[in-house]
Amino acid sequence: DGGITQSPKYLFRKEGQNVTLSCEQNLNHDAMYWYRQDPGQGLRLIYYSQIVNDFQKGDIAEGYSVSREKKESFPLTVTSAQKNPTAFYLCASSIGTDTEKLFFGSGTQLSVL
Amino acid sequence: GEDVEQSLFLSVREGDSSVINCTYTDSSSTYLYWYKQEPGAGLQLLTYIFSNMDMKQDQRLTVLLNKKDKHLSLRIADTQTGDSAIYFCAETYINTGTASKLTFGTGTRLQVTL
Numbered sequence: 715d716g717g718i719t720q721s722p723k724y725l726f727r728k729e730g731q732n733v734t735l736s737c738e739q740n741l742n743h744d745a746m747y748w749y750r751q752d753p754g755q756g757l758r759l760i761y762y763s764q765i766v767n768d769f770q771k772g773d774i775a776e777g778y779s780v781s782r783e784k785k786e787s788f789p790l791t792v793t794s795a796q797k798n799p800t801a802f803y804l805c806a807s808s809i810g811t812d813t814e815k816l817f818f819g820s821g822t823q824l825s826v827l
Numbered sequence: 828g829e830d831v832e833q834s835l836f837l838s839v840r841e842g843d844s845s846v847i848n849c850t851y852t853d854s855s856s857t858y859l860y861w862y863k864q865e866p867g868a869g870l871q872l873l874t875y876i877f878s879n880m881d882m883k884q885d886q887r888l889t890v891l892l893n894k895k896d897k898h899l900s901l902r903i904a905d906t907q908t909g910d911s912a913i914y915f916c917a918e919t920y921i922n923t924g925t926a927s928k929l930t931f932g933t934g935t936r937l938q939v940t941l
Contacts, residue, residue, distance in 0.1 A: 720869075
């Protein structure tokens with residue numbers, strides 16, 4: 715079945731540590747996105763990529779980094795510069811310009827030890 | 828910037844209709860969406876409406892758009908316990924060409940009681 719796979723489902727970060735969240739899709743979508751979800755708030759865009767080897771900052775990119783070396787993969791690194799990383803992280807993809815077809819993964823809950 | 832607002836909580840009895848409301852500020856919004864999020868899961872697109880429409884019906888779901896008042900609503904007929912979830916309203920405008928400029932509301936938690 716086609717879809718988006720995020721791993722791990724739960725992740726813990728120690729002080730000063732970088733952690734990487736995985737996102738893989740087999741939908742052959744061109745565009746991929748990372749959103750952050752905090753309780754009682756809407757989703758906020760961190761980074762997005764419309765094509766391999768290219769990505770743009772979203773609204774809250776500080777303290778995060780991404781790469782897009784393969785069409786199907788868009789990992790997100792939460793760096794030690796992100797001082798409040800505890801949140802639910804959602805990866806999504808879309809065909810490209812079809813704004814109505816945004817597919818989401820099942821999310822990764824990141825917590826700080 | 829764009830802003831999308833929703834009430835945080837709604838409780839309905841099983842079998843009743845649910846109406847979830849959303850207001851937005853961007854008059855250039857082109858597509859408006861409703862997403863559903865079950866606990867610990869990602870978002871699932873339920874339905875969407877183009878801004879030149881005022882109503883869209885899809886089985887138990889009815890979307891109403893009042894463009895003058897910038898008000899969007901989602902009506903769920905015959906609400907079931909499986910409809911318990913958080914519902915997000917979102918909007919975008921077509922000039923961006925991608926979904927990257929989706930603005931989400933804060934989400935409305937729907938609780939269905941027996």
